[in-house]
């Protein structure tokens with residue numbers, strides 16, 4: 001995988017809206033066939049970054065290539081080889097499913113348009129509903145239609161902006177199966193998401209908060225990069241750990257307390273200090289303390305809490 | 314890496330795709346469809362009927378400073394003409410009052426010595442004061458008054474077989490609106506006004522609608538070029554414009570009896586040019602405006618001067634110079650001259666060029682602006 005060529009290679013990308021600095025010195029490297037997860041809280045600049053990659057927004061500064069083409073000057077050529085799925089459903093509500101696909105196929109100048117549309121409908125399992133208006137589809141179906149429409153012209157790079165927001169777990173699962181199939185076929189996928197389980201399904205990740213790229217790498221690298229020591233505190237299942245969480249937060253060495261079902265995850269960068277604090281505090285409580293490896297979620301919550309929001313979002 | 318070469322040419326197939334999409338969407342958009350048929354009909358009803366029905370039985374007061382058989386005969390003839398309804402005989406002050414309060418449309422004054430002067434062939438003055446706030450209403454009736462003068466007085470006057478001069482001098486004072494317009498001007502004008510309004514507005518909304526619904530992002534993510542998108546969105550509206558024109562012309566011919574002297578083909582050619590000019594403007598507004606409201610405001614910003622300064626509302630030659638300069642830029646000004654020329658005067662192709670090139674120039678300038686401001690990005 002490391003030998004695969006870079007499909008996205010950009011550095012120093014900046015974008016302002018008015019006096020809001022929305023994306024700051026973004027650097028991204030995505031290799032061919034990779035599934036690259038793009039994470040970060042709302043308003044952190046994910047959509048803006050993706051739009052800049054496919055030429056829908058012009059960066060204020062920066063340079064780099066996408067599919068070997070210059071992101072600043074060759075966006076027209078980039079568009080032909082990129083499948084972009086917008087965050088909000090943006091196909092035409094007042095066109096039918098088939099008409100939408102047909103329109104997109106025409107826009108990309110496909111020779112075998114009819115066959116491609118029929119095949120896409122077949123694969124979607126929507127052949128029987130081809131004359132239904134797209135606006136009347138449910139969220140999950142809209143998402144599948146949107147994916148099918150941006151795959152129609154056989155792009156080499158997929159940019160998916162929160163594709164599974166508001167989609168049920170089964171549909172989400174099928175969706176990720178499909179993404180992995182595409183990746184295996186050599187298509188590069190950059191996908192933004194809020195879901196931790198989805199982040200774990202990506203080959204590599206980037207975490208962006210308020211325009212700053214805070215961490216990137218494989219899931220393990222991102223977790224290790226936070227240098228967190230984590231203890232799991234579990235009761236006997238009957239007593240409520242909520243009040244305890246509040247008290248633990250005040251302790252020296254505790255950077256982060258997060259609830260995981262009936263257990264608490266307490267993390268800190270300073271391992272020995274954290275351990276000492278916990279042992280002193282919890283000696284009398286009837287709880288079990290075990291050292292666990294920090295999870296990706298611990299790492300992200302830590303990242304999120306320790307990134308200031310200079311924009312006041 | 315192989316870098317595919319994509320020439321920046323116009324793709325007919327993409328253009329066709331946009332066209333088909335617009336047609337389908339238009340077909341499903343009931344509101345717009347309603348506007349297409351509704352606006353011409355409503356405007357025709359509002360303007361056409363109000364103006365062209367050649368109103369009759371207009372309330373008229375008579376000031377008799379010199380009652381006599383001729384004066385009485387004249388008043389009776391007025392009554393018989395159906396154009397006037399004599400509300401009574403009043404004095405001068407009362408008459409002026411009635412006119413001010415819009416109780417009467419006309420005041421006809423027979424001056425002292427009317428009978429004597431008439432008999433002596435001295436052509437006495439018959440003063441007609443007209444409330445010309447609605448010049449259309451007054452127009453027909455005044456022309457009837459002129460005829461009546463000849464018919465009523467001429468045969469009874471001794472010593473004259475064929476009057477060389479009218480026996481009475483009709484002096485008409487149009488109050489409140491010195492200029493009068495003739496009704497035939499209106500339907501051609503209406504053609505231009507309706508086209509300006511609907512064509513600019515509908516295309517003005519075409520692109521901003523995509524932007525508001527978020528579908529513009531999808532369109533931008535495809536390789537479609539600005540020229541393909543803009544012209545592809547225009548074409549369906551050309552057809553709509555032609556349908557509207559046909560509706561209006563049918564109404565003009567069969568409901569309002571507007572004469573049609575010139576060539577219909579020539580008329581449609583001129584109409585097509587005018588439609589294209591307006592659509593170009595609309596689509597340019599559409600690419601400048603951020604949302605549908607702004608597009609709507611731009612349309613009305615353009616529509617108002619078009620109504621006021623083109624010669625539709627006020628006679629063009631009566632306007633101050635600066636207004637004429639502005640008016641000359643507007644396509645409607647030239648369109649009105651073209652259509653009146655073809656419909657009413659039967660003008661041929663050779664006489665049209667002075668009005669055609671300004672419309673072409675307007676269109677070229679606006680298209681250039683539109684292509685320049687078309688945002689390929691979401692910035």
Ligand SMILES: Nc1ncnc2c1ncn2[C@@H]1O[C@H](COP(=O)(O)OP(=O)(O)O)[C@@H](O)[C@H]1O
Pocket residue numbers: 017022040041042043044045046047048049313691692
């Ligand atoms: N077209 C725009 N004009 C002005 N501000 C914008 C625009 N698009 C996004 N923003 C602002 O930029 C910031 C980042 O937005 P976005 O990229 O959508 O974040 P994310 O996708 O991570 O939620 C937000 O504060 C948002 O309000």
Ligand SMILES: [Mg+2]
Pocket residue numbers: 043046047048087161162
């Ligand atoms: Mg977003």
